Amino acid sequence: MESKQTDMALQLRSLVKSSGELELSLGSTPAPELGPDDVLIRVDAAPINPSDLGLLFGAADMSTARQSGTAERPVVTASVPAGLMKAMAARLDQSLPVGNEGAGVVVAAGTSAAAQALLGKTVATLGGGMYAQYRSVKAAQCLVLPPGPTAAEGASCFVNPLTALGMVETMRREGHSALVHTAAASNLGQMLNRLCIEDRIGLVNIVRSAQQEQILREQGAKKVCNSSAPTFMKDLTEAIVATGATLAFDAIGGGTLAGQILGCMEIALLRSANEYQRYGSTTHKQVYVYGALDTGPTVLKRNYGAAWGVGGWLLPPFLQKIGADAAQKLRARVVAELKTTFASRYTKVVSLAEALQLQEIAVYGRRTTGEKYLINPNK
């Protein structure tokens, strides 16, 4: 019976055409041939993370989005500005599946013992293409959820929890002792705040409004700096002095914030220096940009000596760098604390077809703090 369903399984696809048009649609995928080590997951829950939106929308201007097709098979089209088509070159005219992570029940398995052992289990995976009713992945890619959490509770096992853990792990491996985080009231930011409280790590949360500041303070955050306050630079410097943070993770990317953080770190470091250091503090100050809430250019004034760095940070290469054993330890911690430190909250659960309704796109596409959608492809 399951195999019949898989024959007509729906999958959400994103296509950027050379004509300059984005097309989102639901396609049917044929039942996959399972190799010995493969399992077939009935996907019951897959979150829409900020990191999914880039692949989903490409460089399209979603204010131009139009809807066509049927209620069951909606099609959304939108225009990609001509100037941004160059950045799309590598994905042109390829219908790409979307959805980094999700969870569900293993309904079929290959012949290997590892695959067979997963039959009937609820698993989570970072397999890509999870906005689909069924998805086949390697058994080794599955994280078996212990009895208790539902697929919905396990759907966000990877991206946010491992990113938060990855930030703390990067901090330790690169010799820093405290963190600065921007857009800190996000789902990920709240998770990082819980993690840092639990691990007793100094965390400076940067937010954009008094309301966001309140959200974090109510969750026990000690250092919260509001970038729209007139005292922001002073507040940030004092928070960095108090925590000793020399590493920041920045979800915003564009504008002057990354450089301002480096500047405040430098002021904090020089305050404890005894003599004039002509090239500034010799302590390395680092900002990793891991998001692009502001897609404009990063502007660095370089008024913070010579011991500084700004660079991209991404979860998959980080996990690859630390190796399988270290990554497995992080995953085990996520499962152990899935209902506490790493719990995710969703504002709405939608079906695949509902996810392609313009009014829903308008909400989850806004990347607004606090709005988080979950797709249930078998709803």
Place this chain on the structure above:
Amino acid sequence: MESKQTDMALQLRSLVKSSGELELSLGSTPAPELGPDDVLIRVDAAPINPSDLGLLFGAADMSTARQSGTAERPVVTASVPAGLMKAMAARLDQSLPVGNEGAGVVVAAGTSAAAQALLGKTVATLGGGMYAQYRSVKAAQCLVLPPGPTAAEGASCFVNPLTALGMVETMRREGHSALVHTAAASNLGQMLNRLCIEDRIGLVNIVRSAQQEQILREQGAKKVCNSSAPTFMKDLTEAIVATGATLAFDAIGGGTLAGQILGCMEIALLRSANEYQRYGSTTHKQVYVYGALDTGPTVLKRNYGAAWGVGGWLLPPFLQKIGADAAQKLRARVVAELKTTFASRYTKVVSLAEALQLQEIAVYGRRTTGEKYLINPNK
């Protein structure tokens, strides 16, 4: 007799006053007490490197420079713009000696065997405060020049040669195989070009004019890209494709060039990719900023995936990081190739008093490619 001279030894000093005024002057230094491991060098040659100008002029606007004092003891004063005084906070009201490196003859030595062994030898040192008639340093800080090179020939043993070697060493240690260099027609750039030719390392030279391009081509450079040419971005991409460079050293700092280099590297890397990589190439691309010919902000468009970094690079912490043995190997190579790979050319030799003449400051302070001054404090 030497000790009499040292009693009245002149030293060039730079002072930024809290009143917002820069004052350059020649002060008398008392004869130093030599510890067992110290030696006293009669400084016969000390270059004015771009890296000396920051300490010398501070943030002063040298177009406001005025001269007073006597012909033998000139005093130069200039205004520091109010907005830049904050950056001067750590050096306010301290009379600082200037001159990173230089060479001369050891005229007095402490009681230790190491110090005594240097008596009468011509040595080079990166001791700081080398714009002085006499300078005492630790014996271990001295690089003994073999018979042959004069003090003038050995005066630039450290900053440029070790920076060029440090760039190549950084390339090897961080897993890159070729280099991009900006402001590549500089003294340092010409040296790096000779070094890369000798070591068969791919080097992409970026210059600002056809004249600079010609200088490098006449010295055997194969890849030279003129940033003022309309085909610059295409030329740079092709040169990066041909060399496989994923590391750049940038002397300019401000503006869009660092980001353009990363963008061309990304295009070159994606050209060899087989499938769409949603976060761009996974190969790390790095630009180290080691100068500030443009003191304006660095503007990064971040249109080159997630595997990128931009950061400060400075010789002393690099040498510290690689350790004493590795640094010693680099120094030995400099001495061995002092008259070939690491030869420096000077356009003018001046005395300490001449170095404080406004018309000379106007020339060496311009940071113009090709103009390089040498100070002979005992001229």
